[in-house]
Amino acid sequence: MLFGWSRAASQLDGQAYDWLFSVNRPENWKPKAMLLAVDEGSLIEIGGARNLRQTLAEALDQVCAAKPLAIAVDLMLSTSEDPKLDAALAASFAKCPSVVLGADIVRDGSQWEEPAPIFRRAAASLGHVHAEPDPVSRQISLEKAVGVKRYWALALEAFRLSKQAGPILETPDDLDVGLTKIPAPRSTARGVYIRYSPSPIPQVTLKELKNNPAASLLFSGKVIFVGYTDQSAARDRLTTPMGQLMTGVEIHANLFETLQQGVFLRDAPVSLPVLLTLAAVAGAGLIFVFLSGSIAWAAAGAWLAFIHFAPQWLYWNDIVLRPAMPLAGIWLATICSASFHYFVIRKQWKKSEADKNRYQQAIHFVTHEMKTPLTAIQGSSEIMSRYKLNEDKQKQIAQMIHSESKRLAGMIQTFLDVERLAEGEIELKRDSFVLSDVLLAALDRARTLAERKEIVVSVGAIPPVQLLGDRELLEYAFYNLLNNAVKYSPEHTGIECNCSIDGAKVRVAIRDQGMGMEPADLKRIFDRFYRSKRAEESGITGTGIGLSIVNEIVSQHEGRIGVESEVGKGSVFTVILPIRVGARLDSEVGNANQRTVTAR
Numbered sequence: 378m379l380f381g382w383s384r385a386a387s388q389l390d391g392q393a394y395d396w397l398f399s400v401n402r403p404e405n406w407k408p409k410a411m412l413l414a415v416d417e418g419s420l421i422e423i424g425g426a427r428n429l430r431q432t433l434a435e436a437l438d439q440v441c442a443a444k445p446l447a448i449a450v451d452l453m454l455s456t457s458e459d460p461k462l463d464a465a466l467a468a469s470f471a472k473c474p475s476v477v478l479g480a481d482i483v484r485d486g487s488q489w490e491e492p493a494p495i496f497r498r499a500a501a502s503l504g505h506v507h508a509e510p511d512p513v514s515r516q517i518s519l520e521k522a523v524g525v526k527r528y529w530a531l532a533l534e535a536f537r538l539s540k541q542a543g544p545i546l547e548t549p550d551d552l553d554v555g556l557t558k559i560p561a562p563r564s565t566a567r568g569v570y571i572r573y574s575p576s577p578i579p580q581v582t583l584k585e586l587k588n589n590p591a592a593s594l595l596f597s598g599k600v601i602f603v604g605y606t607d608q609s610a611a612r613d614r615l616t617t618p619m620g621q622l623m624t625g626v627e628i629h630a631n632l633f634e635t636l637q638q639g640v641f642l643r644d645a646p647v648s649l650p651v652l653l654t655l656a657a658v659a660g661a662g663l664i665f666v667f668l669s670g671s672i673a674w675a676a677a678g679a680w681l682a683f684i685h686f687a688p689q690w691l692y693w694n695d696i697v698l699r700p701a702m703p704l705a706g707i708w709l710a711t712i713c714s715a716s717f718h719y720f721v722i723r724k725q726w727k728k729s730e731a732d733k734n735r736y737q738q739a740i741h742f743v744t745h746e747m748k749t750p751l752t753a754i755q756g757s758s759e760i761m762s763r764y765k766l767n768e769d770k771q772k773q774i775a776q777m778i779h780s781e782s783k784r785l786a787g788m789i790q791t792f793l794d795v796e797r798l799a800e801g802e803i804e805l806k807r808d809s810f811v812l813s814d815v816l817l818a819a820l821d822r823a824r825t826l827a828e829r830k831e832i833v834v835s836v837g838a839i840p841p842v843q844l845l846g847d848r849e850l851l852e853y854a855f856y857n858l859l860n861n862a863v864k865y866s867p868e869h870t871g872i873e874c875n876c877s878i879d880g881a882k883v884r885v886a887i888r889d890q891g892m893g894m895e896p897a898d899l900k901r902i903f904d905r906f907y908r909s910k911r912a913e914e915s916g917i918t919g920t921g922i923g924l925s926i927v928n929e930i931v932s933q934h935e936g937r938i939g940v941e942s943e944v945g946k947g948s949v950f951t952v953i954l955p956i957r958v959g960a961r962l963d964s965e966v967g968n969a970n971q972r973t974v975t976a977r
């Protein structure tokens with residue numbers, strides 16, 4: 378909207394008007410105006426401008442004999458020259474019916490330049506011939522005032538006199554000339570759009586008239602516009618909306634034609650572009666809110682086309698709408714809502730892709746991670762059904778089935794809980810528990826695997842600090858880290874688990890002597906489903922989900938996780954967790970009786 382009120386916009390409005398004007402030329406009509414042209418040839422013929430007044434007097438005598446309706450003279454007659462010749466010209470004016478003489482505003486705009494008194498007395502009226510400052514003559518103000526002195530336009534006076542109408546009646550929006558109502562609001566200085574005649578205004582030059590007096594008959598019943606059409610003498614050559622250059626006198630004659638034909642264009646109310654802009658913007662927004670895909674694009678295209686068509690449709694109804702504001706509005710709104718729409722859709726698409734990916738990985742996780750306990754259960758139950766076992770053996774296998782299925786159920790539960798935790802769907806439990814409980818439970822679970830690979834897991838002193846949060850999830854997190862340490866380490870190596878207190882935090886470091894990771898891997902291992910190339914190639918099964926879960930659990934407990942690693946040497950995963958407030962004292966006391974638990 379701000380753009381709509383700018384200078385650039387008014388230039389665009391002007392250009393849009395010119396385009397509409399050019400593509401909507403009116404039907405041909407027979408002009409009522411006629412030019413008596415002072416062209417180059419005429420000036421040569423009469424021996425220059427100094428002989429113009431005498432020649433004009435003779436020409437007018439001839440022309441007026443043919444009974445024209447009115448004569449509008451667009452020549453500057455402000456100076457007195459030869460008194461005898463001036464008197465002769467004034468006498469010719471007096472003999473003619475309804476002569477209107479031109480009055481102009483001096484260059485600095487301070488006063489009127491009127492015809493000399495001798496001519497003024499002989500004329501029926503004066504009319505202004507002041508051209509608009511706009512380089513393109515789209516409109517002419519029917520009224521011009523300097524100080525308290527005001528003149529109607531030359532063409533308007535010629536029109537009034539040709540209609541033999543009385544004084545012009547003024548209302549804020551119109552001028553009444555006889556029976557003709559001219560829409561020319563005072564707010565626009567009574568500006569009227571000139572509807573340039575589709576066919577050129579016919580003209581007879583002074584030279585032609587001099588050489589062929591019978592040509593004067595052509596002026597019968599016409600309104601004559603007298604003026605310079607000579608390139609060098611015509612000081613006001615202006616551009617029309619069709620892009621042609623035209624002399625002032627022809628423009629005045631065209632204004633007269635506009636009045637004569639009653640083909641008026643009105644400016645749209647000031648509120649219309651504003652309302653149309655609001656509607657355009659709202660429409661573009663609603664399209665992208667309620668529609669999507671190709672339907673949204675098609676609707677947006679149709680809406681754009683409709684808004685572009687509005688100025689044309691209004692023009693067909695003789696209304697001029699300045700289109701820069703609504704067009705700027707519709708384009709800006711369409712671009713903004715289309716990009717917004719595009720990015721929202723993209724985001725949704727990315728989310729659904731991620732969901733799909735997660736789902737696939739979940740399946741992967743279930744098939745890989747859960748295979749081991751399932752195989753154990755299957756194998757054991759098969760043994761039980763096939764062979765006759767003694768009671769002890771049966772009991773042992775049944776216990777194993779029970780513990781493996783419990784583990785399976787626990788895994789599923791943990792997996793689902795963590796998924797829901799990451800999605801923010803479940804609230805973390807807020808229990809208070811001792812670090813050693815969690816850590817030792819995780820160590821116990823990892824021990825079986827470590828024993829199989831003959832890996833020694835040693836645990837340093839565990840300070841008896843209290844933590845606040847979800848015990849099961851934290852156990853799962855530590856188990857995962859220990860499990861990875863075992864999984865990615867060769868046989869006969871060692872794993873150390875060391876704890877230390879750092880202010881209000883406890884730090885648990887799990888160090889292995891395994892395959893290690895490249896620096897590039899370290900940046901990504903906490904991403905879901907990321908597995909290092911080394912791990913993939915080693916044949917060790919995994920899903921790449923564990924560390925992302927650990928990371929999620931630790932951050933849900935307001936903790937941090939870090940990793941250091943060197944290829945071939947091993948890795949250290951460090952978890953830092955806040956100690957429960959109020960339990961700080963216990964931990965300090967607890968330090969006095971540290972204990973070392975070694976799992977072998």
Ligand code: ADP
Nearest residue numbers: 861862865902908909912919920921922923924
């Ligand atoms: P998974 O072990 O199922 O692949 P994780 O999320 O637990 O998934 O681990 C992600 C990746 O981080 C692993 O694939 C592996 O490349 C690397 N990684 C994790 N822990 C270790 C470790 N202790 N030593 C070497 N690499 C590790």
